[in-house]
Each structure stands twice: as C-alpha cells, then as structure tokens.
Amino acid sequence: MVDHKNGISRRTLLKGAGIGLASGLLPGLSGMAHAAIAPTGKLETTKAKLGFIALTDAAPLFVAIEKGFFAKHGMTDVEVLKQSSWGTTRDNLVLGSGKGGIDGAHILTPMPYLISSGAVTPNNIPVPMYVLARLNLAGQCISVGNEYADLKVGTNTSEFKTALAAKKTKGVAVNAAMTFPGGTHDLWMRYWLSAGGINPSSEVSTIVVPPAQMVANMKVGSMDTFCVCEPWNQQLINQKIGYTANTTGELWHNHPEKAFSMRADYVDANPNSTQALIMAVMEAQMYCEQAENREEVAKICSSRRWINAPFKDIVDRMQGNFDYGTGRVVENHPDQMRYWKDQASYPFKSHDLWFLTENKRWGYLPMNLDSNALIAQVNREDLWRKAAESLGIDKADIPTGTSRGKETFFDGKVFDPENPQAYLDSLAIKTIKVS
Structure with a gap:
C-alpha cells in the first residue's frame, strides 16, 4: 500500500x-x-x-x-x-x-x-x-467502530479476528488505520492484532490517515479500527461513532x-x-x-x-480518567x-x-x-x-x-x-x- x-x-x-x-x-x-x-x-x-x-x-x-x-x-x-x-x-x-x-x-x-x-x-x-x-x-488508544459494539473488543483480538474474517468473506475491505508506516501507532496496531492471531500484513489492510482525520474517516466507514493519540479517541466516543478497545499502556505499561x-x-x-x-x-x-x-x-x-x-x-x-464507551470506566488510570x-x-x-x-x-x-x-x-x-x-x-x-x-x-x-x-x-x- x-x-x-x-x-x-x-x-x-x-x-x-x-x-x-x-x-x-x-x-x-x-x-x-x-x-x-x-x-x-x-x-x-x-x-x-x-x-x-x-x-x-x-x-x-x-x-x-x-x-x-x-x-x-x-x-x-x-x-x-x-x-x-x-x-x-x-x-x-x-x-x-x-x-x-x-x-x-x-x-x-x-x-x-x-x-x-x-x-x-x-x-x-x-x-x-x-x-x-x-x-x-503511553496515552495512545486503539479504537473500534460501533459496527463491533457487541464484541466490546479489548486487548484480546481473537473474537475480533472472527468478525473481520466474516466481513472479508462478504467481499468487504477490512482496514486498520495508523498514522505513519513504521511509526508508533503502526507498531501498536500491528502488535495488538498479531497477538490475537491476525496477520496485519495479509489479513487486514493497514492504511495511513492523519490523526485529525481519524474520526471523520471512521464515521464514513473507511476503517474498522484505528490507533492514535488523544483527543481523537475520546471524540469518537463523544460523537457516538465507536469506542476505545484499549489504551496502549495496557499492551505495554509505560x-x-x-x-x-x-x-x-x-x-x-x-x-x-x-x-x-x-x-x-x-x-x-x-x-x-x-x-x-x-x-x-x-x-x-x-x-x-x-x-x-x-x-x-x-x-x-x-x-487520567477513561470512559471506554462500553460501560467500562477507569478513574486515575494506571496507564x-x-x-x-x-x-x-x-x-x-x-x-x-x-x-x-x-x-x-x-x-x-x-x-x-x-x-x-x-x-x-x-x-x-x-x-x-x-x-x-x-x-x-x-x-x-x-x-x-x-x-x-x-x-x-x-x-x-x-x-x-x-x-x-x-x-x-x-x-x-x-x-x-x-x-
């Protein structure tokens, strides 16, 4: 790509x-x-x-x-x-x-x-x-669109893998957005997906989207998930477009x-x-x-x-207060x-x-x-x-x-x-x- x-x-x-x-x-x-x-x-x-x-x-x-x-x-x-x-x-x-x-x-x-x-x-x-x-x-997040609201995806991507595979069988593209090839957001996204058995090089398309454009692109369905810093993850929730799967410190503390x-x-x-x-x-x-x-x-x-x-x-x-948009709320988050x-x-x-x-x-x-x-x-x-x-x-x-x-x-x-x-x-x- x-x-x-x-x-x-x-x-x-x-x-x-x-x-x-x-x-x-x-x-x-x-x-x-x-x-x-x-x-x-x-x-x-x-x-x-x-x-x-x-x-x-x-x-x-x-x-x-x-x-x-x-x-x-x-x-x-x-x-x-x-x-x-x-x-x-x-x-x-x-x-x-x-x-x-x-x-x-x-x-x-x-x-x-x-x-x-x-x-x-x-x-x-x-x-x-x-x-x-x-x-x-820390302080970055991986967000997921409301299309997958029932899954309440977190750090574990095994169920997400099944849902993405089902979408692909219908001929619909599956996209994971990050901000620069080889950059931190790309690496957090790739680590998270691959830890759950999703090959980010072959099973999804990783696309480059500037941070400030993430929410607008999720709104029109350009991606299934994205990784970026704030305020764009919280804005996604406030606009009722998606939710936070994890804050990246949960993948690697500090x-x-x-x-x-x-x-x-x-x-x-x-x-x-x-x-x-x-x-x-x-x-x-x-x-x-x-x-x-x-x-x-x-x-x-x-x-x-x-x-x-x-x-x-x-x-x-x-x-330091995180409402994930899924019912999960963490005050003074350790990450x-x-x-x-x-x-x-x-x-x-x-x-x-x-x-x-x-x-x-x-x-x-x-x-x-x-x-x-x-x-x-x-x-x-x-x-x-x-x-x-x-x-x-x-x-x-x-x-x-x-x-x-x-x-x-x-x-x-x-x-x-x-x-x-x-x-x-x-x-x-x-x-x-x-x-």
Whole structure:
C-alpha cells in the first residue's frame, strides 16, 4: 500500500533502508564523535522552528510557549508550527528551516531513525537527526467502530479476528488505520492484532490517515479500527461513532511514545541553544505532569492555535480518567499518559532498540541493520543528562543507565535489549517477504 501524501511503499522503505545501514554508518555522522555541549554558555541563536501534530502528547511544546519556558531559557524566537500529517513533518524536517521547513519536532519515536537512515526520505537520502528527549509515555488508544459494539473488543483480538474474517468473506475491505508506516501507532496496531492471531500484513489492510482525520474517516466507514493519540479517541466516543478497545499502556505499561527530535546540523551548530531548548521542554513536561495543572493544560491544548478541539474531548483523559464507551470506566488510570513521572522524559536507548527491532519485524528496515550503531548516532541522551544537571533535577528522576532492562508485554512476550533476536524468534507472526 502506498499513501503518496503521508507515507511511502514498503518496497521504497526497504530500498532506502539499505543505504549506509548494514555497517551502521550514516553520511554526515559516520565516524563522528558527538561534540561536547556546555551546560551553560552564550546562545548561538534564539530561534528555532519546531513542528507538532494536533495531539495531546505535544502539550509540552504548547506549554513551553504559553508558560514562557522557552523565553525563560533565552529562546525568545521559537516558533511551534502545526503540521498536517507525519508525512508533512518528515518533509519539513528534510527541508530544514533554511529552506522553509523546520529544525525539529514533536515526533513519533521511530521517525528520527527512519529519516536518519534515508528509509523514508525523498530519493532515500539520509538526513541526520538526533533524539533529545522523550516527550511522554503511553496515552495512545486503539479504537473500534460501533459496527463491533457487541464484541466490546479489548486487548484480546481473537473474537475480533472472527468478525473481520466474516466481513472479508462478504467481499468487504477490512482496514486498520495508523498514522505513519513504521511509526508508533503502526507498531501498536500491528502488535495488538498479531497477538490475537491476525496477520496485519495479509489479513487486514493497514492504511495511513492523519490523526485529525481519524474520526471523520471512521464515521464514513473507511476503517474498522484505528490507533492514535488523544483527543481523537475520546471524540469518537463523544460523537457516538465507536469506542476505545484499549489504551496502549495496557499492551505495554509505560511504553515510550513521542520524542523531541531535531536535525543534527541545528544541534551541532547551536549547542548552547539546543541545551536551552531541552531544558525548556523538560520544565514544560514537569508542568504538564502535575495533577493541579492538567485542566489548564487541557484548555491550552483545546485552543485554536494548538489542537483546535472541544475541551470536553480532551480534559477527562488529560486528567487520567477513561470512559471506554462500553460501560467500562477507569478513574486515575494506571496507564494514563505520563509527561515526567516514571522517567518519562529520558530517552532510553533500550526503547529505541525495541522500535528498530519491530521495524525489522515488519520489513521496514533490513535485518542486517546494526541497530546499536544507529542508536549511538541518533540518541543523544547525553545531552538530556547535561540539561538535567543544569536544571538540578533530582537524581531519582535521572536513570543510572541507558537501558530500562527487560520489558514485558500484555501477551507475556519479553523484550530483552541484550538479546533482541530472541524476542523476534518468539513472535509467531512476522513480516511477509517484499519482492
């Protein structure tokens, strides 16, 4: 499947992924040691253009503008610019601000790797990116249309599999919508379906739909299920079109989600300004995390400038309260979105390794990719630590290592970052060959 506006074909992904990756080296980054960045110093620039998609996990960028955190750290000319889709975010990052694009973004965690590798860029030309922080943990949802209201689908997709198969026998297409090939929503959808025995590469069609268009497309019957962040899952319920099957933290507790990422050339040219940006984002994350601020953050998110959605579609889940639309209601949900708590901001390298491993699983990246070498080039947790030190962050909020260790999923599968191949081998459903 090809979405010419927002995604690319899997064949193109595979073709591009072969550029410079077998050896783990990228043009512009190969053999280059990361430059040391002083925690304080004169700002090289006060400007930065940052992209965002209309989702509640972009709230730290909204808050950093609205509450003055960027300005506090001297970054007085930061623009936070709405992007229409993740494909647009990618395109504007490839351009860079010098050519009318952007310097960095609120972004799906795998995307900086797919862009850095050239797997998803025009002509498969790598554009070096850095991951500077994680923006949040969990908080996404998988929704299902009211066509399947009687099933009350949850984490288990075995009955859903039977219903989808019956629909297909009638000659009706079965579609699962996500937001970008190889991105987080694609991977949560694929994991959820395959855990119940549904092959997402052959038994359903995975289609690319921009987040803000999910509800409208479900309303006209374009898909059976979708995965996206808020407020679109809650809006689906409020408009009585569908319901929440699960919040993705139920699939993997405290899973990593969006990242704060910038072009490597911006960071390398503006080390002190980059530190200022990271510190501002971190302070905004702490602000978003505080329970007493959640209602205000929801109001900020709802504004026309940012998400431009009704406050009632945002506030409940922002405060951690989930009405699934099936009669199930969970207050103070254990898998609500985290902006700072549970080391949400720190970009664990072990998490990036899982994303790369899953991209291999589904054929978006080649199996011979040197994942650890790529992570060493893209993940700049060292800059996060410098920013944390400058802010005087409590040591309890700073991980002692770059791995969170073994991760256990809802179906009992375990990802050990010391042995990703064992994890791949344990999975019953994997990629189909792409000719």
